[in-house]
Amino acid sequence: MTCHICxxxxxxxxxxxxxxxxxxxxxxxxxxxxxxKSHCSEAEGAYREIKRLQTGPVTINLPGLRIGGAVGRS
Amino acid sequence: xxxxxxxxxxxxxxxxxxxxxxxxxxxALGTGTVPSTYDSANEYYGxxxxxxxxGTGYTAGGNxxxxxxxxxxxxxxxxxxxxxxxxxxSWAAATLTNVTYAYLYDATASPKYAxxxxxxxxxxxxxANTFAVNFTDTNPNYRVWYWSVSP
Numbered sequence: 001m002t003c004h005i006c007x008x009x010x011x012x013x014x015x016x017x018x019x020x021x022x023x024x025x026x027x028x029x030x031x032x033x034x035x036x037k038s039h040c041s042e043a044e045g046a047y048r049e050i051k052r053l054q055t056g057p058v059t060i061n062l063p064g065l066r067i068g069g070a071v072g073r074s
Numbered sequence: 075x076x077x078x079x080x081x082x083x084x085x086x087x088x089x090x091x092x093x094x095x096x097x098x099x100x101x102a103l104g105t106g107t108v109p110s111t112y113d114s115a116n117e118y119y120g121x122x123x124x125x126x127x128x129g130t131g132y133t134a135g136g137n138x139x140x141x142x143x144x145x146x147x148x149x150x151x152x153x154x155x156x157x158x159x160x161x162x163x164s165w166a167a168a169t170l171t172n173v174t175y176a177y178l179y180d181a182t183a184s185p186k187y188a189x190x191x192x193x194x195x196x197x198x199x200x201x202a203n204t205f206a207v208n209f210t211d212t213n214p215n216y217r218v219w220y221w222s223v224s225p
Contacts, residue, residue: 055201061210062176062192064155064217067079067087 076193078110079219080117083187086180092189094143094156097182099189101163101207102136103127104175108193118185124177131168131205139163139178139218146214153222157214164206171199176207178218190219 086092102119109123116123119135126134140159147153174197178190198205211217 055199055203057204057206058173058198058200059206059208060176060192060194060198061208062190062218063077064157064209064211065077065079065190065192065219067084067219067221 078112078191078193080109080111080123080188080191081113082115082117083180083189086183086187086189091183092180092187093182094141097180099139099141099178100136100181101139101176101178103132103165103170103173103205104177104191105172106174108175109191117188119177119179119181119188120186121188124188127170127173129168129170130202131165132170135181137163137165138181141218144214146220148213151222151224153220155214155217155220157211158209158216158218161210161216162206162208164204166204167202168205169201170205172197173199173205 083092100119102124103126104124105127106125109117111117111123114121114123126136128134141156142159143154143156145152146155174194176192176194177188179186179188192207209216209218
């Protein structure tokens with residue numbers, strides 16, 4: 001996902017879905033764009049937040065840890 | 075930084091303040107720099123070593139994990155292992171950013187000794203989805219921590 005304004009040159013720290021208010025039309029669904037954190041405020045007035053986008057699930061594997069290992073490590 | 079056993083919890087074991095089988099144990103998520111003090115006096119839930127994650131779908135304190143301890147021998151290695159009752163612990167519909175570690179602690183003891191700290195090796199984030207951790211050890215299944223000796 002890249003920022004609609006800077007086209008990915010900025011990191012999207014908060015994946016948020018924005019609606020481009022200026023292009024709203026009853027004949028077609030409103031376009032949605034993603035904006036990076038630094039451009040959220042810049043776009044204020046032209047966009048409004050619709051919803052936070054869903055990212056993929058995260059799964060982390062946790063190994064069993066040995067008490068008494070080297071410096072307490074597993 | 076690597077995953078580790080905080081030294082302070084050894085005092086909890088030594089004074090029988092940590093009771094597997096009767097105490098409540100919880101798994102919390104941490105954010106920011108993974109602690110690395112090893113022998114700090116703040117290695118407990120709520121102590122300054124840990125910065126707990128916050129976000130949608132995550133309740134302060136973390137998830138309860140049911141644990142049981144038992145002797146277990148494999149490959150000539152004798153151990154006393156504490157294992158979880160299930161593979162996974164998860165947070166559904168979570169929005170969390172910069173989660174860098176998880177820590178398991180005794181929520182009944184005072185202080186709430188941190189017993190395991192797992193370094194994720196990098197920041198993890200999720201938006202409106204499931205954040206899950208799996209206890210993947212198989213000797214025995216879902217092993218969380220253990221002591222072992224080799225004759």
